[in-house]
Amino acid sequence: MNWAAELRAMRARAGLTQRGLARLLDTSQPHISRIEAGLALPRHGLIDRIRLFRDAPKARGVLAGILASVRRNPNAACVLQPEDGTLRYVALSAGFRRHPQFTNDNEGECVRPEISPNGTKLVRKLLESGIFNGDAETVETLWPADTGGVRYYWSVTHTPIRTATAERYLHCALQPIDPSTYERLHKTWNGRLRIRTYRPPEPTPTLPLPR
DSSP states (O other), X not given: OOHHHHHHHHHHHHTOOHHHHHHHTTSOHHHHHHHHTTSOXXXXXXXXXXXXHHTSGGGOOHHHHHHHHHHTOSSSXXXXXXXXXXXXXXXXXXXXXXXXXXXXXXXXXXXXXXXXXXXXXXXXXXXXXXXXXXXXXXXEEEEEEEETTEEEEEEEEEEEEEOTTOOEEEEEEEEEOOHHHHHHHHHHXXXXXXXXXXXXXXXXXXXXXXX
């Protein structure tokens, strides 16, 4: 877990100063400052209080509500955030955590290249797709993965999330598919990445008023 980023994001969502967050977490403002600067890590008791506050209604902006909903989702889903040329897990659903392919993945960690035979290429294409700068409203990906001698096939819908503080995230809904569906989609798609580009609606023409 990147605690520095987590606390900064938590404060931004809740509209709190470091002193205000420290009061709610029963710690000191200098300690919050050191954690946010990457100079200290929270201890177990403080970690528990951070997690309780993170999921509390008063801490929830729109993003926090989405993250809480994803974490309780019985299906496979996650929320990602771009970081240093890769993608980091911000929230993992219950269904995601239970799947054999993802049992070694944790919130705060980066997406593993071995998640797919073309994992590195897949992450790079997502980063270059326009999904994080508003040029694409949805990206769909199609990929296989081998875990424990079993091959899984996924169709994934990626939807961008942008917060009031201009942070950018990606909601990913994973749909398991059978091999025949994978082959059919793979043949009809242009590669394994399909992008739906956002185009603003055309302005409604104005007619001259009758005299």
